[in-house]
Amino acid sequence: MMPTRRTTLGLAVAGLAAPALVQAQGSAWRPSRPLRLIVPFAPGGSNDIVGRIIAEPAGQILGxxxxxxxxxxxxxxxxxxxAARAPADGYTLLINSAHAAVPxxxxxxxxxxxxxFEGVAVAxxxxxxxxxxPRFEARTAAEMVSLVRANPGRFNLATAGIGSSVHIAGLVLTNRMNLQTEPVxxxxxGPAVAALVAGESQIGTPTMASSLGQIRGGGVRALAVLAEQRSPALPDVPSATEAGIPGVVLEEFFPITAPKGTPPEIIAALGAAFRQAIQQSSARLTELAGVAPREGFDTNAKVMTLVREGVEDYTRILRAAGVQPE
Incomplete structure (x- = not known):
């Protein structure tokens, strides 16, 4: 998801505060048993990767x-x-980059x-x-567009499920470029990228987190990063603009939330722990997942404002592209 918040789906507002460990420890609330972080996707996808990177240090901070x-x-x-139906006691959390896209x-x-939901942090x-x-005939994004246009319905487009940000990225691509593909x-x-590696699907718009390892290892071939500028994680891959697909720009964000009604003191303790864990893990998040933390999401209200604006932006962009909810 991009460079500005309202002109693109980039949501380029800020995202990460870093309170000291003593702040998390000094909170009135401390968990007395293990917590669960629900990842609403199969293992190997971006939420699973990001969640596992930050769960361990956050757990150490919380004890x-x-x-x-x-x-x-x-x-x-x-x-x-x-997650929404779980007890609002601080022991169930959700990380879901598709949270604002699904509606x-x-x-x-x-x-x-x-x-x-209550907002905890943004990873x-x-x-x-x-x-x-890898065996796809086109070597560039422009060649891919020409090939797909010449063969409507011939190629499969892999998504991470209906309503996922990967699905929406595919919709943006096909609508903006006037392509006809068969969504799978x-x-x-993770399973979507595995299908691309195996050749079961030919084209995909995966998150960087779920595709970075396969791109670097040659399991899939990257034609563009769907951003206005190149990514430091993939410096040799052109941006969407450079690749000749301007406007096909999509950036995901990773909100961590808790069930509505979770007491404020618990949200504060969880937020402090997760923000510190995100800060401690920032290098790993960038290297392993292509995820960049940002400052500014240090309260429940700020996290949920980002989610609400995301819902509005996704809805506006998809309706403009002629996509209706199903």
Missing amino acids: QAIVIENRAGAGSVIGSEA AVVARMPYNAVTD GFSPHTLVVT HYRGG
């Missing part, structure tokens, strides 16, 4: 382990609903992405990529 629970299905709706494409939501921001299976919805970013 209890944070266990990753993968609950994939329905483009993150199943896991997110489980724009799913007509009947079993929860409200804004009013059913960072990361652009999507345009990748193809997998149970997360």
Whole structure:
């Protein structure tokens, strides 16, 4: 998701405060048993990778382990609903980069992405990529566009599930470039990238976190980073503008949330711990996932404002592209 917040889907506002360890320890609330961090996608995707990077240091700060629970299905709706319905006691958290995107494409939501959650922290921001299976004929984004236009419906487009940010990135690509592809919805970013490696699908718009290792290792070939500028994590891959697909720009962000009604003192303790863990892990987040933390999301209200604006932006962009919720 990009360079400005309202002119693109980049949400380029700020995102990371770094309170000292003593602040988390000095909070009135301390967990007495392990916590769970729900990842509403299969293992190997961007949320799973980012969640595992920050869960260990956050757990050390809180004094209890944070266990990753993968609950994939329905483009993150199943896991997110489980989080929304969990007891509001601080022991269940959710990390979901599709949290603001799902309401724009799913007509009947079993929860409200804004009013059913409290904001804890934002792990960072990361652009999507345009990748193809290694045996794909086109070597550049412009060649890919020409090839797909000449063969409508011939090529599969891998997504991480209906309503995922990967799905929406694919919709932006096909609508802006006037392409006809066959979408194939997998149970997360990891399975979608695996399908591209295997040649089961030919084109994808995965998150950088879920595709970075395969891009570097040659499992998939990157044609562009879906941002206005090149990414330091992939300095040899052209930006969308350089690649000849201007406007195909999409950046995801990783909100960490808790069920609505979680007491303020618990949200404050969790937020302090996670922000410190994010700061401590910033180098790993950038190197392993292409995720860049940003300052500014140091309160519940600021995190949820980002989510609300994300819902508005996704809805506006997709409606302008002619995409309606299903």
